[in-house]
Amino acid sequence: MLTALLGVLIGLVLAFTGAGGGILSVPVLVFGLQLSVQQAAPIGLAAVFAASLLGAVLGWRDGIVRYRAAALMGTAGMLMAPVGFFLAQILPNQPLTVAFALVMLYAAWRTLSQAGAAAATRAQAPCVVSAVDQRLTWTRPCARVLTGTGMGAGLLSGLLGVGGGFVIVPALTRYTDLTVRSVQATSLAVMALVSLSGVASAAWHGALDWGIVRPFAAGAVVALLAGRLVASKLPPQHLQQAFAWFSVAVALLMLARVAGLVSA
Numbered sequence: 406m407l408t409a410l411l412g413v414l415i416g417l418v419l420a421f422t423g424a425g426g427g428i429l430s431v432p433v434l435v436f437g438l439q440l441s442v443q444q445a446a447p448i449g450l451a452a453v454f455a456a457s458l459l460g461a462v463l464g465w466r467d468g469i470v471r472y473r474a475a476a477l478m479g480t481a482g483m484l485m486a487p488v489g490f491f492l493a494q495i496l497p498n499q500p501l502t503v504a505f506a507l508v509m510l511y512a513a514w515r516t517l518s519q520a521g522a523a524a525a526t527r528a529q530a531p532c533v534v535s536a537v538d539q540r541l542t543w544t545r546p547c548a549r550v551l552t553g554t555g556m557g558a559g560l561l562s563g564l565l566g567v568g569g570g571f572v573i574v575p576a577l578t579r580y581t582d583l584t585v586r587s588v589q590a591t592s593l594a595v596m597a598l599v600s601l602s603g604v605a606s607a608a609w610h611g612a613l614d615w616g617i618v619r620p621f622a623a624g625a626v627v628a629l630l631a632g633r634l635v636a637s638k639l640p641p642q643h644l645q646q647a648f649a650w651f652s653v654a655v656a657l658l659m660l661a662r663v664a665g666l667v668s669a
Contacts, residue, residue, distance in 0.1 A: 406620075407437065407438070408437075408438065408617055408621050409620040409621065409624035410624060411433045411434065411438070411621060411624065412452055412624025412625040412628070413625070413627065414628070415433065415449070415452055415456065415621075415624075415625045416456050416624060416626060416631075417629075417631075417632045418648060419456050419570075419625070419629050419632070420460070420628065420629045420630075420632025420633045420635075421632055421636045421644045421648070422570070422589070422645050422648050428508070428570075428652065429651075430448075430450075430621075431446055431505060431565065432505075432655045432658070432659055433449075434448060434449055434617075435659070436658070438617065441498045442498055442501045442565075443493060443498060443501070443612075444612075446564075447603070447604065447607030447608075447612045447613050448613065448617050448618050448621060449621075450600050450603045451600075451613060451618045451621075451622055452622040452624075452625040453596060453600050453625070454596075454600035454601055454603075454604050454622075455626050456622070456625040456626050456628075456629045457570075457593040457594075457596040457597040457600060458593075459629055460590070460629055461475075461590065461593045461594035463590075464586075464590025464591070464593060464594065465590075465594070469586050469590045469591075470590045470591050470593075471587060471591045473540075473541065473543075474541055474577075474581075474591060475595045475598070477548065477551050477552060478552070478555030478558065478598075479555060479594065479595045479598025480555065481554075481559060482555040482559030482562060482569060482595065482598060482599035483559060483598055483601070483602035484556070484559065484602075485555075485556045485557075485559030485560040485563065486559040486560070486562045486599055486602035486603040486606065487563060487603075487606045488560060488563060489559065489562060489563025489564030489603070490563035490564070490610075491563070491606075492563070493563065493565070494610070494612075499663055501565070502662070502663050503663055504564075504565070505659065506656040506657075506659040506660045508561065508571075509652045509655060509659075510652075510656045512571035512575075512649075512652060513649040513650070513653045513656070514649075515571075516575065516645050516646065516648070516649040517646060531544060531546035531547045531550055531580055532547040532550065532551065532580050532581040532582075533581070533582050534582055541581065547580070550580045551576075551580075554576040554577075554580075555595065555599070557569070557572050558570075558572045558595065559599050559603075562599045562600060562602070562603045563602070563603045569596055570592050570593070570596050573591075573592040573595050574588055574592045574645075577591060577592060585642075
C-alpha cells in the first residue's frame with residue numbers, strides 16, 4: 406500500500422506538470438522505502454514509463470502531441486539512455502546521490518527563472534508553428550536543439566532514473582511556440598520513449614524489483630488519470646513553480662542525508 410501511494414504522488418506530478426515525475430520518484434523511493442539510488446532509479450523509471458505512455462496516448466487522442474518532434478527527441482534519448490545506465494552501475498551511491506540532488510536544484514532553478522522570461526523567448530524561438538498547416542516548421546537550428554535536448558534527457562534517464570521531463574519541458578517552452586498543453590503532452594511522449602530504453606536496459610541486467618515496480622507503477626497510472634481532470638482547471642505556471650520549490654526542499658534533504666545530518 407505504501408508503495409502504491411508513493412506511485413500516486415508521481416502520477417499527480419506528471420499530470421500537473423508534464424514533467425518532474427521521474428526526478429521525484431527516486432528520492433521518494435530512497436526515503437520512503439529505504440532504497441539506494443541505484444535500486445530506486447530503474448524502479449522509478451518503470452513507473453514513469455507506464456504513466457507517461459498513458460499520458461502520451463491521451464494527448465495523441467486530443468491532437469496536442471507533436472509526434473515528429475517527440476520522435477526525434479525520443480530516438481536521440483533512447484540511444485543515450487543505456488550509456489547513462491552503464492555509468493550508474495559503476496558509480497558509488499554517495500556521489501550519485503549528490504549528482505541527483507544537484508540536478509534537482511538545477512531543474513528547479515530553470516523552472517523558476519524561466520517563468521517570467523518565457524513570453525519574451527518564445528517570440529525568437531527556432532521551432533515555430535506554421536500559420537498555414539499548424540505544424541512545426543523544421544529548420545537546422547530547430548533540429549539541433551531538439552536532438553540535443555533528447556540526448557541530454559536520455560543520458561540523465563539512464564544515469565539517474567528520471568524521465569527527462571525537467572529537461573524537455575523547459576526546452577520546448579523556450580525553443581518553441583507551442584501551447585502549454587502541447588508542450589506537456591509532447592514531453593510525456595518523449596519521456597515514454599526515453600524511459601522505455603532505460604527500463605529495457607535495467608530489465609536486461611536484472612536491476613528491476615518487480616514486487617515494487619508493479620504497485621508503484623499502478624499508483625502512478627491511476628493518479629495520472631485522476632490528476633488530468635484537475636490539472637486542466639489549474640494555472641500550469643503556478644503548478645510548475647510549486648513543484649520547483651518542492652524539488653528544492655527534497656534536493657536539500659538528500660544533500661543533508663549524504664552529509665549525515667539526516668538519517669535514512
